[in-house]
Amino acid sequence: MEQGCTNERGSGEPGPVENDDWLGAMLRMTNGARVTLEASRIAVGEQNNYGFEIHGTAGALFWDFRRMGELGLSIGSSYQDEPVRTLFAGPADGEFGAFQPGAGIAMGYDDLKVIEAYRFLRSIADGRPYGATLDDAIRSAETLDAMEKSVASGGWVTLPRA
Known part of the structure; x- marks a missing residue:
């Protein structure tokens, strides 16, 4: 058990921390890809931020649960100059059409x-x-x-x- 957790206002005596509040990991995939994984359930300012970013040699992909109908995409080898464009889910994407009649409408x-x-x-x-x-x-x-x-x-x- 670690020491260091204070009350919600940041004052008071430090008390025991009984669970992990942050995770950081480095992973190597079979194909040689490297992955950095971070998770925190108490990060300040990150309310319900479930998402991922994938950065590769030929592009990047971004998704955030809070904007579940949007996918950020950047494709190209000129990584510093490639813009990120937003793709919107539409009626032909999975079960989206059962809830929304057109692209760009949030689920x-x-x-x-x-x-x-x-x-x-x-x-x-x-x-x-x-x-x-x-x-x-x-x-x-x-x-x-x-x-x-x-x-x-x-x-x-x-x-x-x-």
């Missing part, structure tokens, strides 16, 4: 919950997955275990191939 959190429930029930009815599977959850848990082992050993940990 909401409740819409997403309806889609998740639909896919879950459809998975049961059809006997095949329409989304994440138990294998995906197990693989995620194995990855988190490997990250803990890496912290404990101070070195890289290799996951078996899926």
Whole structure:
């Protein structure tokens, strides 16, 4: 347990921290790609910021849950001069059309919950997955275990191939 957490106003006696509030990890993929992963549930000013940025040698991709109908895209080898353009989800994209009649109209959190429930029930009815599977959850848990082992050993940990 770490010391250092104060009350919500930043004053008072430091008390014990009983859970992790920030995660930082470096990952190497089988194909050689390098990944930096960060997560925090208490970062100041980042209310409900679920998202990702992918930067490669020929472009970049950006997505944020708060703007779930938008995808930022930059393609080209002149990375310093490439603009980011915004692509908007439209009626032909997945289940979007069941909720919105045209591109650029925001979907909401409740819409997403309806889609998740639909896919879950459809998975049961059809006997095949329409989304994440138990294998995906197990693989995620194995990855988190490997990250803990890496912290404990101070070195890289290799996951078996899926």
